Amino acid sequence: MLIAQITDMHVSKPGKLFGKHVDSRANFERCISRVLSLNPKPDLVLLSGDLAENGKPEEYDFIVEQLKRLTCPVLAVPGNHDVREEMLGKIPQCVTAQEGGHLSFFEDRFPLRVIGLDTIVPGKVHGEICAQRLSWLRAALANGDAKPTLIAMHHPPFTTGLVGMDNYGIKNGLKEFKAIVTKHAENISAIVCGHAHRMIVANIAGVPVLLAPACSFPFELDLGEKPSLNFVQEPPQFLVHTWSERAGFVSHAAFVDEFPGPFPVL
Numbered sequence: 377m378l379i380a381q382i383t384d385m386h387v388s389k390p391g392k393l394f395g396k397h398v399d400s401r402a403n404f405e406r407c408i409s410r411v412l413s414l415n416p417k418p419d420l421v422l423l424s425g426d427l428a429e430n431g432k433p434e435e436y437d438f439i440v441e442q443l444k445r446l447t448c449p450v451l452a453v454p455g456n457h458d459v460r461e462e463m464l465g466k467i468p469q470c471v472t473a474q475e476g477g478h479l480s481f482f483e484d485r486f487p488l489r490v491i492g493l494d495t496i497v498p499g500k501v502h503g504e505i506c507a508q509r510l511s512w513l514r515a516a517l518a519n520g521d522a523k524p525t526l527i528a529m530h531h532p533p534f535t536t537g538l539v540g541m542d543n544y545g546i547k548n549g550l551k552e553f554k555a556i557v558t559k560h561a562e563n564i565s566a567i568v569c570g571h572a573h574r575m576i577v578a579n580i581a582g583v584p585v586l587l588a589p590a591c592s593f594p595f596e597l598d599l600g601e602k603p604s605l606n607f608v609q610e611p612p613q614f615l616v617h618t619w620s621e622r623a624g625f626v627s628h629a630a631f632v633d634e635f636p637g638p639f640p641v642l
């Protein structure tokens with residue numbers, strides 16, 4: 377099974393450059409082209425939040441246009457820049473509304489079960505996993521057999537060391553989330569997320585946690601104590617996850633743009 381995880385596209389309205397530098401629409405369009413060129417083709421495209429910059433209908437219209445180019449299923453969780461109602465209206469095939477309105481999903485059609493957990497607080501930058509979502513997750517993980525499972529969410533469930541972003545992390549429910557993961561660690565192959573726009577790896581109870589690099593722009597690698605939120609024009613990226621019974625869960629970082637090569641080594 378091959379999953380392309382695209383995160384933090386921050387698609388803006390036409391003609392708008394993020395911070396006067398980044399054309400997030402063009403980046404997303406090139407990213408979809410790159411995903412289409414993968415061999416083998418992905419079985420699933422996973423969007424882990426901040427699809428749109430301002431949650432506006434015209435931003436989702438462009439996302440819809442690009443997603444139409446794909447032939448595989450697409451699943452999405454919202455990020456802090458998204459608007460749930462717009463996602464439900466524009467990409468209903470990619471999201472599921474649960475009781476209480478959160479857009480979490482339970483997808484069991486693949487050999488790897490995929491659970492999407494909505495971590496947003498509408499109108500806020502930080503995240504939370506409220507009591508309702510914690511009990512939804514408990515039930516989802518207790519559902520059915522002991523199938524290998526991937527959890528996808530927007531906000532990282534760990535402290536990244538990028539203080540500017542950690543200030544906007546998950547403020548409630550993290551301790552309980554970690555306890556649930558610990559309980560089901562044997563069946564959880566990995567947790568994937570976004571939000572901090574850089575490739576970062578951590579773990580919870582031995583479960584790998586991968587923060588995927590952004591399709592739009594990375595934040596600066598600043599591990600100092602003073603909070604900063606600067607972006608840099610490093611190349612946009614996405615992740616390619618593979619799962620097989622033999623090898624388990626393996627992840628590769630991929631660049632959106634093409635570079636010279638491949639050249640034979642020998």
Ligand SMILES: [Fe+2]
Binds near residue numbers: 426455572573
């Ligand atoms: Fe983002």
